[in-house]
Amino acid sequence: MINDFLKRLGVDSLSDMQKAAGEAIMNGDNDVVILSPTGSGKTLAYLLPIVQMVNQMDDHVQCVVIVPGRELALQSANVLNDMKTGLRCCACYGGRMAMEEHRTLRQVCPHIVFATPGRLNDHLDKHNISSDGIRYVVIDEFDKCLEMGFADEMSAIMGKLPNVGKRILLSATDIDSIPHFLNMRRMVRLDYLDGADIVAERLKIYKVAVPVKDKLETLSSLLRTFGNQSSIVFVNYRESVERVDAYLRSLGFVTSAYHGGLDQREREDAIYKFSNGSASVLVSTDLASRGLDIPFVENIIHYHLPETEDNYIHRTGRTARWDAHGRAFFLLSPSEKLPDYVESDMDVFEIPDVLLPVAQPKNATVYIGKGKQSKISKGDIVGFLCKKAGLKSADIGRIDIKDRYSYVAVERSKLRQVLRMANGEKIKGVKTVVEEVN
Structure with a gap:
């Protein structure tokens, strides 16, 4: 059965972390905390055991997966649907009418709900989702949920779920302490954060010298050396996303622009085009550094330097995911130097004098x-x-x-x-x- 699910997802084998997670979640009554780097396959690590624990013949919601944003809710639901387990699911998140979701919940009768904290509280308060049958709670990207200020919302959710028998937390960074509201007294902790070293072995990092302050021409030249490879260009401001995206489009690149100022439909369109190979370049703020499950990004470009080490880790975590290889590039203008947390003796990437035409995505x-x-x-x-x-x-x-x-x-x-x-x-x-x- 598991092999069938993996085959449908195009996954050849499970990592040690995924195998250990499956055993810990399925065996015993312990709650489970999984610490593993960005891009290591944590979504599949909890989904594989959960789909074996949920009763397909029971039409109640049996598992809720709390996520920090709508993109992760949608993509996690897509992973479950692509597995073709026979289980039904719904993604619930803000930015659209709760009544519309209520109708979907009644029609679908999901076994598993992927939801942002505020929207899940809303549905529980209105009894759109019954708490009676919920036995499993998963909090994915738990560190980001806390970072975004969702502690009170998560506490409220846990207080509304009296029958939960297992709690599963997943995080890409270490967790100093588990909040009291989670009540994780019997806990198995799986720490695979050292796996970041393994990811680093598959990731090649370069610096690219920019002769002038404006980096646009150098960026376009660099992208032309990639052909139609999948690349994310990270900038620090929404206005920069619009400026860089417009410039690249004017040269014939097929791009997606992504930032927090776009409406829901625009954001979904942008990510969908990029993930299905209809846009070779995604220009984004750090919003795209977490919560997106796009497995095959070949190049990361730091157009603007990351503002924190955490941002750097999560940006580069978009490539070299699973067992793939990837590259990251720092564009450095004459007045810029690498941050202290970045290894400074990286190779210099030389852009050739003769460049290929702008490649079109497949x-x-x-x-x-x-x-x-x-x-x-x-x-x-x-x-x-x-x-x-x-x-x-x-x-x-x-x-x-x-x-x-x-x-x-x-x-x-x-x-x-x-x-x-x-x-x-x-x-x-x-x-x-x-x-x-x-």
Whole structure:
């Protein structure tokens, strides 16, 4: 069974941390604390045992997973859905109407709920989620939840869950003390933070000399040496995201911009395009340094120097995830020097004089105006695009079906064909809108 789940996720084997987590969570009545670096696969570490412990025949919510932000809630739910365990789940978070989520909760009858602290409290208070059947509580990115000031909300949640038998905490940094409200008296602590050294062996770090104060031209030249590799450009300000993103787009790069000032739909679009290979470059503040599960980022670029060592650790943790290799680059203007916490004798990356043209990503993202509420399945979408747009199944990549619409990655060379042939055509007998997600 476990091997089937891993195969569907494209995972060959489990790490020592994931194996130890599974044993600790499934065996005995102990609560479990898992300390492991960013990118080491903590989501799968708790999901694999939890899906074996939840009773599929019981329609009550049996497990709640508390996360610091909506992106992690959505992505964790996607991982569970991709495992095809037969368990139902919902992601609940702020930024949209709670009533809409309430309707979804009633329709889906989830076994597992992934939720931000404030929204989970709201649903518990309104009895949209019954606490009676909840036996397992997971707090993912516990350190970030505390950092973001969610201690009171988490305390309130624990006070509303009288039947919890197991608590699981996951953190990418050490935890000095466990808050009293968690009541973790019988605790197994798994500390794999030394695994950061193993990650470092797979991560190559370079510095890039910038001849002038403005780094834009050097950035674009560096990106052109990567071809269509997946790269994240980190900056320190929202305005910088907009400026850098606009500049790169003007040169023909296909990018995603991501920061806290965007609305929910814009943020979801940006991450979806980047994670499915429709944008080669993600330009972001440190918001993208945590809470996102994008496994195959090949390059990290520190356009602005990280403001803290913690920010540096989490930025670079976006690459060399699992057992992959990655690279990180510091762009240094004449007046800048590396922070003290960064090893200073790193190699210099020389940008060649002759550069390749701007490379285009393999995929493009298509919006289809029908989703779960129209009873649309992934098979329906594949059939629709093959029949109406003349695609082959090999031309179609990742498909994500939302409540009212769907996202599909298609071969970029076939995008115009899809838009011309499929827009306004019928899927399951109903006309639908088909548009590119820019």
